[in-house]
Amino acid sequence: MGEPQIVNRGDQQTVHNTNMYALQKGKENLAVTSEEMQIFLGINMIMGYIRYPKARMYWSSEDGLRLGIIADAMSVNRFEQILSYLHFVDNYTYEPENTDRLFKVRPVLSTLQKTFLATADPEEFHSIDEQMIPFKGQLSIKQYIPKKPKPWGVKVWVRAGSSGYVYRFEVYQGSANRGHSSGLRMAGDVVMRLCDDKKHKNHKVFFDNFFSSIPLLEALKDLGIYGTGTCRANRVKGASQKLKSEKQLTQEGRGACSVVSTNGNITITRWLDSSVIHLASTCAGQSPEDTAKRWLKKKKKKKISVQRPFSVALYNQHMGGVDLVDQCVAMYPHRRRNKRWYIRVFFHFLDVTVVNVWRLYLMSGLEKMNLLIFKASVACALINAGSLQQNRRGRPSGTPPPAKRRTVTKVPSEVRFSTANHWPKLTQVKNANRCHDAACTWKTKYHVALCPGCFANFHIA
Structure with a gap:
């Protein structure tokens, strides 16, 4: 629309x-x-x-x-x-000192960045994840991510709302083009750049363990942004010793939970589901708990209720924004093969734009x-x-539009190779057509576009 x-x-x-x-x-x-x-x-x-x-x-x-x-x-x-x-x-x-590897498609990306932000009202909950633009040709910024459905291609960092609307994105150009470093590692710097328009607006951002770390959550909190993310065990600093051990949680059974808060009011949650997970958050903790249905491994036809911390429930509810975008784009993607990588990038973002406009249409209440x-x-x-x-261009014409070019139809085999009623007939067409006999290069006005001397050769099977 x-x-x-x-x-x-x-x-x-x-x-x-x-x-x-x-x-x-x-x-x-x-x-x-x-x-x-x-x-x-x-x-x-x-x-x-x-x-x-x-x-x-x-x-x-x-x-x-x-x-x-x-x-x-x-x-x-x-x-x-x-x-x-x-x-x-x-x-x-193009200037030789230009290090932007996306130079060939930069105007399109810059226009979309501004349009995506200006068109929609910001949501409260956002998620940050990676996206892949499939491409297998030669390209210096091409990445390989084995767990993705399309493992080879151009990687894009995306910030999307929980509705599936894309607000910000950044195409990954390799380690040499990371931009300004804030000491939060490459992944932390990506989160800070994608969230720089949300300062002091009390928005909530969710990300997985590739991005998550305690310093990142502290940096976001200083900007008035609440963060929540799954966290690797070696990134929770000294909180690991204060939490219950994995052995203790296993003894308590599935759904067991241990929570501790750091000096910076960051809540670290260790929860036992099918395996032990760690969650760090500046806006959610253990309470209020709810229950989640889980299948038993030994009895696949039986479900059990498992206690679930609030931070886990909130994370599961709002983390899937980027995955929702990927799902919508993958339904009707532009997949025409093209050796020029920037054409693939352009059509990918054309698909993303359509999904964004569709989300706006749904949000409008129509x-x-x-x-x-x-x-x-x-x-x-x-x-x-x-x-x-x-x-509408030009002066209106009083003459009728020219007739469309006649569609050339093939003669069916059963008619072409039958043994009777093959008589040459001169037609009244204005322009001659090329003879249908493959061995002839002349043009003729006979029906069916055959020179008199080619009739016998054309009708012999």
């Missing part, structure tokens, strides 16, 4: 740089317009939820394959031209709509808007 406006904010720059890149590559007459760019983006959205093995199948002459909303909006050759020259910066503005229907409506809106603006 709001997608065309979001796209329009940066499409003028994208159109300019695409035409500039084509000119630099020797393509002088590309002349992409903003209207064509809207149609191009809409087509790519449709390709995310209607998947064909090959892109050209959307323009197939076969009735069972051809997709009219795509094929009627733009020709396949024009689509491939725009895709091959799609660019977001002028390459000649009639509920699932993501597929919403994405389809956005894609159609882009294509229709671009087509209407193209048709």
